[in-house]
Structure formats: structure tokens, C-alpha cells
Amino acid sequence: xxxxxxxxxxxxxIGKQERSASLKQNPCVVWFTGLSGSGKSTVANRVEQELxxxxxxTYLLDGDNVRSGLNSDLDFTEVGRVENIRRLGExxxxxxxxxxxxxxxxxxxxxxxxxxxxxxxxxxEMVEVHVDCPLEVAESRDVKGLYAKARAGEIKNFxxxxxxxxxxxxxxxxxxxxxxxxxxxxxxxLDYILPKITLKDA
Numbered sequence: 001x002x003x004x005x006x007x008x009x010x011x012x013x014i015g016k017q018e019r020s021a022s023l024k025q026n027p028c029v030v031w032f033t034g035l036s037g038s039g040k041s042t043v044a045n046r047v048e049q050e051l052x053x054x055x056x057x058t059y060l061l062d063g064d065n066v067r068s069g070l071n072s073d074l075d076f077t078e079v080g081r082v083e084n085i086r087r088l089g090e091x092x093x094x095x096x097x098x099x100x101x102x103x104x105x106x107x108x109x110x111x112x113x114x115x116x117x118x119x120x121x122x123x124x125e126m127v128e129v130h131v132d133c134p135l136e137v138a139e140s141r142d143v144k145g146l147y148a149k150a151r152a153g154e155i156k157n158f159x160x161x162x163x164x165x166x167x168x169x170x171x172x173x174x175x176x177x178x179x180x181x182x183x184x185x186x187x188x189x190l191d192y193i194l195p196k197i198t199l200k201d202a
Contacts (some may be wrong), residue, residue: 019099023057026197027096029121030189033108033168034131035160036136036146037088039177039185040105043131046186047193048103056197058101061088066106078158089117096125101197109165127193130171135160137178 020027030047032040041062046058067074071087074080085108095102108114118126138160139147150158157163168174173192175185 008009016081016097017098019097020199023099024199025056025099025101026199027099027101028100028125028127028193028197029092029096029104029117030127030129030193031092031108031114031117032103032105032131033114033171034177035133035135035138035165036107036158037141037143038125038131038133039182040107040131041127042182043177043185044103044105044190046182047189050186050190051101051197054194056101057099058103060096061091061102061104061106063106076155078157078163081157082110085110085113085117089113090118093120096121101193107165109163111166111169114168119181124196127173127196128168128171129189130168130174131177131188132167132174133177 016027030044032044034040044060044062048058050057066088069086070091071084074084085106088104090108092102092104114128118128142148146155146158147161149155150161159165173189175188177185181186
């Protein structure tokens, strides 16, 4: 008999609706996806700052930070990367249940993984942001020197080099970090999510 048969989820008396009302916001996940060096973390950080300045309650999950703690046991094989996003999807779901605006900055290269995160959430609670940037531009930035290491064979399964990035087919938002200004990228995200997260009677 599986041990999971003994797991019985507890029904809390306080739910997402009550927490959201207390925080005076509609919770959601703003999921930034794109190549390494595309600008995910940079844009997500500024968006969070703008939201907090407006009184919203947020939390930003960044790929490297999570890999340093919660998911430090995972490698970068396809299996490890799938599990990485699975865990982050579950964590994001818990944070939304707590009433928060969750911003995430993960390469999250596979469509199926991003779809699995969306499936965990209520309809409309995930805003997928494709941070669109040509590989050659992202590689030219190479702030962390990762592309150079991947080209030299020091890093395996690196997205854009020897592992694919599956472009989102129907993201809620697409920002072009090579074409538009940083402020335009940030404003584009804010214009979409502010009406969504603002309670009508707040």
C-alpha cells in the first residue's frame, strides 16, 4: 500500500478569498520566461518595486536564488529541470493561496512545464511573460559568463546552446528587451497586471 494513501489534506478555515481581501489585492503569478541574459530578473525586479510602491504585497522567486536553497539538490539535466519547475509551480500556488502577487524569473524552457504550472492555478491566475530576446543578443550580454562556458563544453544542457527553448505560443505578454527600452518593458507588464490585481472595491 502506498504511503500517500495516508495523506489527507486539511481544510483550512481561512482561504484564499479571505487572505486576498485582507491584503486588498487579487493574487496571481507573473511568470517571466526567456533565455539566460534576456532580462527576466532585471524586469521582474523593477516590476516588483513598482508594485510595492503602490502598496501591493509581492514576492519574487528568482531561478538562481531558488537553486541555491530549495532546489539545490537538483541538477540541470532535463529530468532535473522538469522537477525544478514542478516544485516552483507548487510553491507559487501556495503563495497565491496566501494572497500574494508572485513574480518568477525562470528560464523554464519547456512548454509542457509552464502549462503544468498554469494547470495548478485557477483560471486567470497565471500571467505568462515571454521575455523575447534573440540568442545572439542574450549571448553578447553574457553577464555571468555562462554562454562562454557552454560553448566551451564546461556547461551541459544549456538553453539555447545544446538544449532548446520552446517559445510560448500564447503568452499573455511578450516584451522585447532587445528592441524596446527597459522602461517600456516594465510599463508594458504593469499596464497588463495592474487592472488584474487591483480589487474593484479596494
